[in-house]
Amino acid sequence: MISNPSLWQSFFENHCQDDVNRLAGKVSQTGEPASLYVDAGKLTVFQGGALLQELISRPEAVIAHAEEGLARAYNIYNVDLEGCRVRFVNLPQHVRRNIRNIRSGQIGRFVAIEGIIRKATEVKPRIVEAVFECDNCAKKIRVQQETSILQTNVVKPHECPACKSKRVRLLSEESIKIDSQRIKIQEYPENLRGGEQPLTIDVLIEGDIAGRLNPGDRVVINGIVRDEYRKKSYAELVYIYANSFEVLQQEYEDIEITDADRERILELSREHNIHEKIARSIAPAIYGHEDIKLAIALQLFGGIPKKLPDGTELRGDIHILLVGDPGVAKSKIIKYIHRIAPRSVLVTGKGASAAGLTASAVRDELDGRWTAEAGALVLADKGICVVDELDKMRSEDRDAMHDALEDQVVAINKAGLNVTFRTRCSLLAAANPKFSRFDRYLPLAEQIDLPASLISRFDLIFTVLDEPDRERDREVSLQIITNHDSPEEVRPAIEPELLRKYIAYARQNITRVRLSEEAKRIIVDFYVELRSKAKQGPVPVTARQIEALIRLAEASAKLRLSDVVSREDAELAIRLVLKSLEQIALDPETGELDIDYVMGTPKAQRDKIAVILQIVEELENLTPKGAPEDEIIRTAEEKGIDAERARAILRKLKERGSVFCPRMGYYKVVRLG
Numbered sequence: 105m106i107s108n109p110s111l112w113q114s115f116f117e118n119h120c121q122d123d124v125n126r127l128a129g130k131v132s133q134t135g136e137p138a139s140l141y142v143d144a145g146k147l148t149v150f151q152g153g154a155l156l157q158e159l160i161s162r163p164e165a166v167i168a169h170a171e172e173g174l175a176r177a178y179n180i181y182n183v184d185l186e187g188c189r190v191r192f193v194n195l196p197q198h199v200r201r202n203i204r205n206i207r208s209g210q211i212g213r214f215v216a217i218e219g220i221i222r223k224a225t226e227v228k229p230r231i232v233e234a235v236f237e238c239d240n241c242a243k244k245i246r247v248q249q250e251t252s253i254l255q256t257n258v259v260k261p262h263e264c265p266a267c268k269s270k271r272v273r274l275l276s277e278e279s280i281k282i283d284s285q286r287i288k289i290q291e292y293p294e295n296l297r298g299g300e301q302p303l304t305i306d307v308l309i310e311g312d313i314a315g316r317l318n319p320g321d322r323v324v325i326n327g328i329v330r331d332e333y334r335k336k337s338y339a340e341l342v343y344i345y346a347n348s349f350e351v352l353q354q355e356y357e358d359i360e361i362t363d364a365d366r367e368r369i370l371e372l373s374r375e376h377n378i379h380e381k382i383a384r385s386i387a388p389a390i391y392g393h394e395d396i397k398l399a400i401a402l403q404l405f406g407g408i409p410k411k412l413p414d415g416t417e418l419r420g421d422i423h424i425l426l427v428g429d430p431g432v433a434k435s436k437i438i439k440y441i442h443r444i445a446p447r448s449v450l451v452t453g454k455g456a457s458a459a460g461l462t463a464s465a466v467r468d469e470l471d472g473r474w475t476a477e478a479g480a481l482v483l484a485d486k487g488i489c490v491v492d493e494l495d496k497m498r499s500e501d502r503d504a505m506h507d508a509l510e511d512q513v514v515a516i517n518k519a520g521l522n523v524t525f526r527t528r529c530s531l532l533a534a535a536n537p538k539f540s541r542f543d544r545y546l547p548l549a550e551q552i553d554l555p556a557s558l559i560s561r562f563d564l565i566f567t568v569l570d571e572p573d574r575e576r577d578r579e580v581s582l583q584i585i586t587n588h589d590s591p592e593e594v595r596p597a598i599e600p601e602l603l604r605k606y607i608a609y610a611r612q613n614i615t616r617v618r619l620s621e622e623a624k625r626i627i628v629d630f631y632v633e634l635r636s637k638a639k640q641g642p643v644p645v646t647a648r649q650i651e652a653l654i655r656l657a658e659a660s661a662k663l664r665l666s667d668v669v670s671r672e673d674a675e676l677a678i679r680l681v682l683k684s685l686e687q688i689a690l691d692p693e694t695g696e697l698d699i700d701y702v703m704g705t706p707k708a709q710r711d712k713i714a715v716i717l718q719i720v721e722e723l724e725n726l727t728p729k730g731a732p733e734d735e736i737i738r739t740a741e742e743k744g745i746d747a748e749r750a751r752a753i754l755r756k757l758k759e760r761g762s763v764f765c766p767r768m769g770y771y772k773v774v775r776l777g
């Protein structure tokens with residue numbers, strides 16, 4: 105071993121003198137020991153890299169040498185640097201380990217791991233050197249305590265070395281303590297292969313680096329792999345004793361764009377069908393769903409968040425929900441987005457962890473104390489949260505979620521904790537209907553177990569029905585055959601790498617977007633027109649849809665790399681909002697848009713539709729041509745539905761393809777499949 109305190113002293117004096125002086129200045133000002141940060145890059149050349157190698161294979165001993173060397177090193181303030189820590193950052197790539205690859209075989213080695221902080225305990229003192237007093241002769245006995253993440257009880261002396269008495273007492277005030285905190289790091293969800301659950305590892309952070317990280321932060325932890333055994337079970341707990349951390353930013357904002365990239369991006373942005381081209385680059389293996397893909401494309405660009413002078417914040421993030429029959433590629437589409445968007449977090453509604461979708465106070469498994477744990481929406485802050493099977497989420501999550509979506513913050517105020525987390529993310533969710541198939545004659549809210557307040561937070565909701573359609577079925581089956589037969593042909597119009605850069609470029613550069621006069625007029629006209637059509641009764645849209653329109657129109661402008669919302673941007677936004685409303689807010693009885701229908705219509709009205717349909721079914725064998733209209737109406741009247749209403753419902757059912765007329769005035773029920 106070449107490491108020793110003198111060698112480190114010469115390293116500090118020859119390669120880090122400025123840093124040492126700065127550290128000394130700080131120590132002389134505060135009177136407290138502090139930390140010296142050493143760029144490991146400097147060690148790759150020092151002594152041919154041999155010292156760095158030793159740091160990695162025997163960090164415990166080498167860091168002790170380094171700290172002793174630092175204490176001896178010259179500094180211009182001539183202050184004592186005893187007790188100062190040496191912390192290494194920027195370690196070479198080969199030190200990097202995946203959380204899932206940290207094993208007992210690496211115990212005692214220096215590693216660097218990268219992940220998201222999922223949980224951080226409070227900072228509390230840990231005794232490193234306990235002072236005891238003998239009850240019999242009053243002798244003071246000092247006992248070094250081992251570093252422990254389990255915070256096992258303080259180790260007592262066996263007996264008083266002077267009088268052999270076994271009765272000793274801990275002097276807590278005189279004992280030496282260190283700030284201590286545990287964090288839990290989770291591997292990046294995006295690096296997981298399909299279906300894998302993210303793994304976590306505990307990290308013990310002590311001294312001046314404790315208490316500086318928060319759940320949701322993406323970090324590199326540099327430290328020593330250690331293990332400990334749990335008292336009762338003897339189960340091994342492998343953890344990292346942190347030497348240092350580096351906070352990373354991994355957002356669209358950080359994606360590097362070269363001059364060459366910029367050329368290609370600008371060129372693409374000038375193509376007249378760029379919206380369509382980007383939409384086609386989303387989940388190319390999935391046939392159709394053009395509007396959904398277009399909507400998701402806009403979601404990736406996002407609108408512009410605003411802060412009004414009175415402090416009100418308006419979100420720019422666009423939330424989208426896909427509801428529909430099983431097997432229509434909902435999961436496939438949203439998972440594709442998860443793969444291409446940075447800072448995207450994928451979860452299923454059941455919630456992979458105790459923290460669920462937002463954040464919660466959970467009992468710590470090691471010490472039983474309450475700690476705040478970040479859930480998916482927090483981890484996706486400044487990114488996109490992709491939730492499959494949203495309908496299956498737990499009720500606690502449901503309650504917390506709509507605040508998280510609208511105010512973009514969640515607070516935990518319980519069990520003595522007082523923590524707030526930001527959730528500035530967009531949400532892309534898929535849900536399956538309760539009764540396995542979506543029924544277009546029932547309001548959405550009755551088919552998915554989601555509260556109205558949450559449903560109303562989505563800018564766009566699309567329903568996807570799996571109805572037989574020769575043309576479409578043919579295309580879907582051909583697409584699936586191609587996916588299997590010649591997967592290399594299934595190329596996106598724009599490669600994911602370039603698309604990611606394109607979006608990043610737009611988000612970095614288009615940070616303010618103005619509505620053109622024309623766009624303003626179109627949006628106002630749309631709103632006023634639609635509402636005035638409904639003279640009495642149903643409210644087709646509410647002001648909430650205007651906000652959705654603006655966000656979508658802004659996103660459309662950003663997609664073109666323009667900072668002005670054009671007529672076409674506004675029209676596109678309107679088209680998508682209308683499309684969504686037609687799918688969820690069209691009252692089957694009146695055939696009119698009614699935003700309240702989403703949340704359910706009075707049961708009496710719905711029953712009438714079901715009753716008429718049932719009458720047709722019962723009477724359709726009355727004649728070979730089907731159920732005669734007069735008979736249907738008469739039966740309906742008997743059941744309390746007046747003739748005029750019964751006729752209207754019958755007409756609607758026919759328009760919607762639920763019944764058909766083999767002959768004028770005769771009806772049969774349409775049966776699928």
Ligand code: ADP
Pocket residue numbers: 389390391392429430431432433434435436437580583584
């Ligand atoms: P869902 O989540 O809606 O239940 P999935 O995403 O699991 O459906 O899709 C079921 C399967 O059917 C997937 O393998 C998907 O690729 C295929 N599939 C469904 N619709 C399409 C489509 N339009 N084009 C190509 N494949 C499709």
Ligand code: MG
Pocket residue numbers: 431434435436492
């Ligand atoms: Mg699914």
